[in-house]
Amino acid sequence: MIPEQIGDWVLHELPRLNRAILQHDAPPELLHTEVGEHVLDHLPEVAQLTPLQAQQLVVNLGFIGASVARHYQEHAPGGPTHPDDAFAELVAGPERIPFRAYFEALAAHTGTGHYERDSFASLVRWNVGTVQVRLGEEVLAVLPGVFDDGRIRSYTGSPGEERFFLLVKQGEVVEMAVNNLLCPFTREEAGLTCEDARLSVRLATVLLDALRRLMVDFAALPPDQTMPAEHFMDVFRQFAAHWTLGDISPSGALDPEALKRDFLLGLAVDDYDQQARRLFPALLTAEREDLSRLMDMPTLPARLLDAVGTDEQGLRELDDADLRRLVAHHPALIDWYRLLSMHARAAGAHLMLSKKFLFKPQRLRDEAGLGDKELVSNRAGTTGMTETFLERLTRARQNHTLAALRPVITSENADAGHPKEVRSGRVVVELAG
Template sequence: MDTARHEAAVVSPGVDDDPTAAVNRWVIGPMTALNRDILAGREPPDAFPAMVQHAVGPLLDTPERYGPRDTCQLLVLLGLVGAGLGRHFQERHPAHRATPERAFDVGVGVGVEPIGFLEYFHRLAEHSGTGHPHRDTYASLTRWNLPPSEAWWGGARLAVLPGVFDDGALRTYTAAVDEVRFFELIKLSETFERAVNLAVGPLADGSVDLLGAEALHRLGVAALLLEGMRKLNADFAALPPAEGLSAGHFMDVFRQFAVHWRPGDVPPSGALDPEALERDLVLGTEAPGFREHLHRMGPGLLPAERDRLAAVADVPALTELVLQRCDPEDGLAQATQTQLRMLVGRFPVLAALHLVLQANARMSGVHLMLSKRYLFNPQRARDRSGYGDPGVVSNRRGTTGMDETALEHLTRVRQHHPLVALRGLPTAELEVLTGLAALRADAPGDLSAAVGFDGTSALRQRPTADDLTGPARPAEGAP
């Protein structure tokens, strides 16, 4: 084993360096190289725990001695290290998948004491005060890992998702550009979702009058933000594999690091994006079994995320509130086109919410398309060829267990929302009625430019008179 090559960045921190920065350098450089070498067969799988103990373990202080920022940074870094330990152990023999915790028990002592990796991570998570799970998770792997991201509209910052590093770097498993681009897509998408939730949330909680002008404006901005998010994801899918993400890398490299650390725990997954979960609850587009799914995902979320979702789940959805206020006598499904026009003329909020639900349904369709392109369709081809599904993480379903049929059903639920009858009216007519047409006219041609990393949103310097009323609430779950 080429020990010098894989440990070089951390054995001796410089005068102006610190242990956390040294671990960061090892994760960004030598660790990714070691992962690549093991996956290519140039190094044996047991090289990884040996290098963790030799190169990283001595750098770590007692968990309780770190400050808040270093603690959160180490949760990101050691989450990636733990994913490597788990994957390489489980790939050595199929039987190892039944006892994933053994990956951390043999020859991996870290810290000054030293102590086992799982115990160290457990104490670090507890010391962070964030309620971080005792393994890698979506919040630290994606949101904390990447630089801060922002959503802007009309010169106002609508949302921000924090990061815990200030180096502008992105930590990955193998340093492949596929992983960098995919991580960026996930966090930018969540930033869009956060801005949408902050826009419509005051309507659902009663702080904005559902029948007032501000409600129409907020719903219009939300619809355009969802359009921007859809374009961001559709543009990503349209990239050739060499410029975006190859299905092979996604299935055989990226996903295979989302292993269990203990039997039955919840690995990191895009399904743990709390903003997407909240949007379904707020809009009332949840599928049957959605609450049970939330309960299963709970251990993989931060407490602040669980609390926010529980609060939203306990109140009526926005669609239900709007229908209660507008009170169509015979229901929308039985109304004629003339009756529908009269109804939305009296209550434009119905049309505005319909446009949001339609934009949400179209975004759901793009998400399903991405899942089919990068996961389900290639796996079907593998099954037909006899290659099967040999990875330690199954490619026949999502990391949290959701399969293609479940995703298709969820997409249909979002498409057949409670206001679907309004599809009988021309979209352009509804956009004029609700003011969305005026918002669109003042918006840039590329709505995906509403989000960016660390102040790079193209809309940041585009002041107009149409920003949202009142300051945006801060992002929740920040360390």
């Protein structure tokens, strides 16, 4: 069986089996039998694959591995305490390699440094087709997938699952466009207050507003056009079960572009860099390298304040009159302030989504005495981020490096001098091809 045929099985048969098992119309053991007979027995040797084929198989086997892990742990006594046992009898390819060893070799063969289980990269970026963001007719960023079939693989074939994967990738490509505009300012010789810099910062602000609206609009749709919270909590998230104790489950917290933006713009949370490094095994090699580099650099707002002759503490000590004089002398401060404020608003929209689809429904369940899921808790994100911690991160973004300018930034001076093309251009995020 070639990778394309395996892809067809994952697109059609795996969702059917998952639905049947979840509805108690089939035993979980049937999944092992079907996977072995129709997929694993026909897998090629890893060395025979191209890197692209390896990426495609990582996506497909990632969905299979997540399904096997979930059903085993939900049905086997004490399953969550020994998740590895889910794969004990699964062997792959002509050499009959244990499933997880085959997956690890496959991940290495992609040449990307992919994790030894499914990840944000495989579930979202590689799974969903190419997505681009443009302003008017200008394409600002393109995030390719590894399939050209126009399909989005999912656990149960639910349109809501496909919509969610698409939403997350749409958000990532907008974030990539923002970071593409901001990363050049990390160069030592880059000016942060010139007109070209101001134009880039204004455009980045427009894009962050588009990211915010993307999430707000999704949340405003009726459940049958997004994903019902019950499906998100009880079906979708439960496929993020561990493959082995202590591994890192797929999560939006692994969005590398969001992490990069936090380190570009700064986040005054103790040990945030250490928390990010804890996620490194589940990121791709290039992502780890980019983040490590950004962690070792001053943030862009800190460099900006240094360029205008002050620092964050000095800024906070100025009275309103001095702040107005500083802004009048360095109008680029207005643009950077607006960028940081929109960064915080976009984070607030993400928190709102988390509350709507996860934290509020679980709180209602707790109040009704219904408890939590044993497999993947709905009281925290899959990497352990609680509602309280996410609120803390959002407050930290609101209390950004330039927050002391808030009393003197008015709607008049905040909008002054915006280039026409930034004001009038419409941001479009779309599947390409």
